[in-house]
Amino acid sequence: MVLVFAEATNGQFKKAAFEAVTYGFKTAQSLGTQCLALTLGNVENGGQLGQYGAAKVYNVADASLNSFDSQVYASVIAQAAENLGATVIVLCHNSTGKSLIGRLAAKLNAGSVSAVKSLPDTNGGFKVKKGVYSGKATATYDITSDIKIVSLASNEVRPAKSGNDVAMEELSLNVPASKVKVLEVKRQEGIVPLPEAEIVVSAGRGMKGPENWGIVEELAQAMGATTACSRPVADADWRPHHEHVGQTGVAIRPNLYIALGISGAIQHLAGVNQSKTIVVINKDPEAPFFKAADYGVVGDLFDVVPRLTAAVKKFKAG
């Protein structure tokens, strides 16, 4: 069996959960087995995971699972895996998945690979690929243990519908008491978090100062994008720290990354080089970022960006 842990936040699934179930379904097909999905705590409409290929959807409804503790979650997921006879476990490579994958591997004496970006090659092994050296290379791993655990990188698999809603079944498992007290959860409302964003508009020191960010926000809004920035911009407090992308900030892999007035230092690229398409707008034709870009515009961003925003609006208006 392939078991997918599909996380719900405040009862709702995010795209990553559908991606993971799609991945689990395709993996199960190549292994000639079934894909099962597991949800923990409060979840609305869990049966919809059937549409993405889950043959069954299980839920452990214990209310203490509404806040996250890696120790408790790992215990419950491991019990489910054992009860259901899972040989492959799929997680999402988000903050929850990153806290869990290692724990589960240690608990189940299993080999694990995080942030995989390919379906397993199950021809004589279980080979998966992931980005290493901060996206500067790809490594192929062979998992040789009986149980195999992977976490799926975001934006790698398009959620694909292959079935219908299924009923959600309750699993009764032992939920240990948590040793971690969650005092507060602060989330910004109304914007797609950077690691999940499909389009990111990012700006650097070429912006000259925080007072000029209006044009960045207008472009982002027109495109339905999340905003990001280079490290010196966050360090100077022009922008909040959670927007800082790169080696020491958030690593992202959107479908489209638009860089405005960013030179393209190697540490910046390390966090964004796995983006599908990169657009660079910079007035210096020698800026290193152009070497990593798919599309480039050599020009003054203060002229080019408003024009791009207008063009996007025109396109969207159809």
Added chain:
Amino acid sequence: MKLLVCVSKTPDTTAKISFNSDGTKFNEAGVTFIMNPYDEWYALVRAIELVEKNGGTVTLINVGDASNDQTIRKGLAIGATDAVRINAEPKSSLFIAKQIAEYAKNENFDIVFTGKESIDYNGSEVGAMIAEFLDLPFISFANKLDMNGNTATMQREIEGGVEIVEVETPFALSAAKGMAEQRIPNMMGIMKAKSKPFKVVNPVAFPDYAAPIHFDLPNEKGGVKLVDPDDMDELVRLLHEEAKVI
């Protein structure tokens, strides 16, 4: 307080990455190695700050061969108390974590620090594995850590926000940007490091369940397509029709 900081050696952030001709081994020629930035700047420095304030010891631990000694000495120069190197090739995350957990299990550390990820394997795995082997709570991506007696208050990064959590020692964490500020070792630290206790121990037998068997460099980008700055309609058209991203 008795603190353990797991440190790994990684290529410098600017290193050019290449592999041997059959793609099975990282090419070390001309590469400068550093201490993994998350381990050094955030985990180690915060551990040292806590001990400076509350008393105690900071032990460094590394799984690797003798080529890691220079990295470990740097950690001693920054201010760690002593160091342990487990003499084995760190080929897979679970192997590394098992070695560290075996060493730590009888030592009663109050906090086990790791970095949020190593910048070579980018696993974000080892910290959680150690926590599971030692049956400890694990707080990932902590960017703030304050101690009050045995109670830690931490802020951890989650998608689009942060979570504030409280936990009692003993526990394990992975450190992210914000937990501390980088410290540069001074001459005195470097001198003192030479005489600090540094143990080399043998590994326990454990399999590598998931090790890399092949490396590839990304396909070269086809070269940038330049678009006339006066014609942003053209850029939008390319993004829609060619790249298919809008």
